[in-house]
Amino acid sequence: MPTQPTAPIKIENSPGSKDGVTVLKVIGPLTIYNFFDFQDFTRKDKSPILIIDLGEVPYMDSAALGCLLGVHVSCEKNQRKYAVVNLPERLQTMFSMAGVSEYLTTYPSVAEAESALA
């Protein structure tokens, strides 16, 4: 693992508007240098529904994408629900190129994810 300074990233954790929903808002590029913070959050969270807002993630790399798919695998295994929302076009392109667009549960917004999952 790299030991250089981590790129700036902010993770905001807040309850959703419905019971059992946690909204995780990630701000900043999500990369090999900082995805462990994100991974820690997602692993510690035990709420029935986790909504990950990536609207302010301008780009992510392969390591971060793998981490996001780890959330998908973990939620399936533990019968929890999750959604990735507010996907910028650049991330959509990456998901498509990696062939995982259909695997990830995505919605345009937090509100739509809550309506569908809660």
Added chain:
Amino acid sequence: MNKRLLLVKDSSEVEALVAKIPQMADCVVDQSDSNLEAKALAESASYDVVLTGVGGTLNEKLSFLEASNGHRRSRVIVLGAEPSPGDVTAAIRQGAFSYFTAPFQSTCFQEIVTRALETPDPVAPIQLLSALPNWIIMQFAAEHVALERVLQFLREFHADLPPALRDNLMMACREVLLNAAEHGCGFDPAKYIQLVYARTKRLLLYQVRDPGPGFAPQSMTHAAISNPAGDPIRHLQVREQQGLRPGGFGILVAEKIMDEMLYNEKGNEALLIKYL
């Protein structure tokens, strides 16, 4: 001790971007109306980072790189109004920390300014082995800051391309360079990666070489390129079993973006081609 940044105040866009950088809260920011006025300030005080004006000549901007009055050399981020590959190569060769042409890509800009402020000395140099605008060779240490700086310089050489294409090309280059830094060099700053970027009328070519042992594509069960059709995340299980960090999509994504991608026999040198 607070960091000191010198900003030549000739662009409201730059001022707005700088103001949004969280680290600015702990930073002393001095402003000046022109490169020449700023140069005088830089000779009287030591600045960690200098953001040049968008306007003015390249010589004015690069003059901040000259040692002055025994102060520690500043990290100079050169700003320009129009794409100019020749100016970018001059900036690299003279040791500029980074280079940006308007309109500024906010994320990259803010990240590079943050890195310039926070990276401890010494900043690993980027060697420019060929400086022809259509044939660039950069050699740099296998560490994060050097890699991000190289990617930004490379982005500037693509400033005339459509933004979506440029973003995709940078995404592919980022993945291949990260593979070289991580798997080829173990992020050891004493090891060096070489990037060749060549451009003809019809194609863009990138060659990435690392000093590592290389790899055999058929042994890459931990990478997404080895997944069977219809199961794009099979390799994640392999990675977990092998105790590897999440990921493994880099080569696949780069292959999708480029028109051709191949490796040398040893597997420590990648050639990426995009037709225009």
